[in-house]
Amino acid sequence: MTQEDDRYRAPALDKGLDILELLAQIDGGLTQAEIAKRLGRSPNEFYRMLDRLVRRGYVSRIDGDRYSLTLKLFGLAQSHAPVRRLVSFATPLMRELAEETRQANQLAVFDRGSVVVVAQQEAPGYWGISIRVGSHISLYDTGSGHVLLAFRSEEERQMMINEHSRSNEQPALSKEFFDRLNQIRERGYEMMPSAQTAGVYNLSAPVLAPDGRAIAALTVPYITLVNSSEAPDITQTLDMLSNTARQLSKLAGTERKDD
Template sequence: MTDEDDSDRYRAPALDKGLDILELLAGIDGGVTQAEIAKRLGRSPNEFYRMLDRLVRRGYVTRLEGDRYSLTLKLFGLAQLHAPVRRLAAYATPLMRDLAVQSKQANHLCVFDRGAVVVVAQQEAPEYWGISIRVGSHMSLLNTGSGHVLMAFRSPEERSLMIAEYERHVDDNSQPDDYRDRLNMIRERGYEVMPSAQTGGVFNVSAPVLGPDGRAIAAITCPYIQVLNVPEAPSVDQVCQMIVATAKKLSELSGADVGKA
């Protein structure tokens, strides 16, 4: 049996059709119609109706105005949880440990996955007190420092896709009127500091870990609390500087040109 015969023997036409659509959409900005998809793939439009419907329902493709289809960030989110993220967490661990010792605070590393902010690494505070978030925890994209940073260092189009993924999984889709202005401000100053929306007396201090293209691939965050029984404990402003410095080191390890970021 030849390789070609063996390939035909194990064909999965429906799977091939779905992969053809995903690969096509991956190389197109702005979306395309069902008819355009069929034309580019050399098939009848009717062949793709059910497949597009399933891809939309499973969250891999979104339907835009004008009956155009575009990829969501679901595939990107799935990829983030595999080897690259494990490597990033491994690189980050000693830096996060140093950050915890210097800041007297806990910290964690997060990535975006299917509409949520997911903790992939965590470091405890060195003293008795600290706010720790468990590895594997899913947090809100819209009202956490990590979520703000992950969106701030993406394009407006990517932000919209991220929010659409978030809204697909939660009932609350409200956004503050000044939301875009805040993300732009975070991008300009390089970090986020905000009162926690979940815990009183806690400030989220977050900075982006950038990839080679200047986009955020992760966020490192410290849930800052004022430690009263440790006189030498750094202030929130000092912790901001430490977070930014640690994020810069991680970005360099990821291949980012932080001089241009």
Template sequence: MADDENDRYRAPALDKGLDILELLAAVDGGLTQAEIAKRLERSPNEFYRMLDRLVKRGYVTRIDGDRFTLTLKLFGLAQLHAPVRRLASFAIPLMRELAEASRQANQLVVFDRGNPVVIAQQEAPGYWGISIRVGSRISLFDTGSGHVLLAFRTPEERQMMIAEYLGSGGDESKVTAEFLGRLDQIRSRGYEMMPSAQTAGVINLSAPVLGADGKAIAALTVPYITLINTPAAPDISSTIHLLAETTGRLSEMAGSGFQSES
């Protein structure tokens, strides 16, 4: 009787789509349409339209011509839910400490459906500082946050993130060998330091918040400005050290706390 009750509201097309997503999430390198059908014990023709819709909606992409793999869209949707709110709740007290110690503003950024998005912002404690609105969608290519989010991901994930960003209107001409080499350098030294592409005189200092798997789940950025007549303000080297300490503490929390609940 219980099985009959469970089957009463079956949605075969939805079940088929979810079967595909769950299967692709469990494999590396993608699968062909025939391989998907074989693993799900169905006819290949049953999956043609479903795969076409999943590709058009951005949940699945083609690689190597005939193979299908998941994009990061599901990851992006998950970022909008409780894990992001928990990340922000853990981060805000530490961001406040960082602002007080550095005398600079800072912001926390995650990748969401093609763009880095600011999920938390801490104002500088003094008169001057650079701030950005929570919810702002920023550049993946022209910001320290974007560089860090790309640098601390696998090459395959980088490609998917870049593809999603280009699909939302990003400038493909900026994806050069030099740019990709810079990402490797950022990963090697552990942070990004670059002049702001938006505001003259600002140096963006960005470092990753790492999950238990060593991948960036967020970037913490200090838009550093040189403060005149503020003797207690740390210099840029000291600020980088403070930033690294803060992201290190957040990464420890991510590895043992909120991320496991996502």
């Protein structure tokens, strides 16, 4: 480090960033003593900094004495340029998907405890189900919510559930619910009757980041178009949706694992 660089140091900020960068690499969290050892400092140096990071929501305490990174940094990133870039990449693909399937579609992300619709494309015909951009939807009983949870580690799923439950009533989540998430991950998509609208099936596929995590869910609220012989059926629509999600994942810097 040059003398000029040293002149503008902010030791407290450096200490906080060191903690965040360390915890970002660790599954299961670390104790205060383990953090200090890995960073080559004494445990007492980190007590106040850890306390502030917990109070501000960047770090959580788990199992009593372990510290783990929350999703707050992820949420802040989602609300800035990355989401705008994702939407700009997605818009032409979503428009093409709507034309091919004759169905509406939407893109949702997990943002600071909520599932938020960040882009939507209307169906090209008279009929279709669409959700306004900016709408908050359920994490537990929507295709988008299921996909966003499914393509995360068990620890990350629990953090998402905890963040969501701070501002929403949390239902009792059964073993069957988590088994379903694992099944979604294995098959690569969700297909379920809508819990909000009769006669609608939620078809959802993940947009994956380079590390395999879902950064967004692309969803078609499928309705049967009885007067349109040219409209794809639900199986064909699911194939088109999955293909679009794969294309968008590639634009995000990765390919689906089954490619």
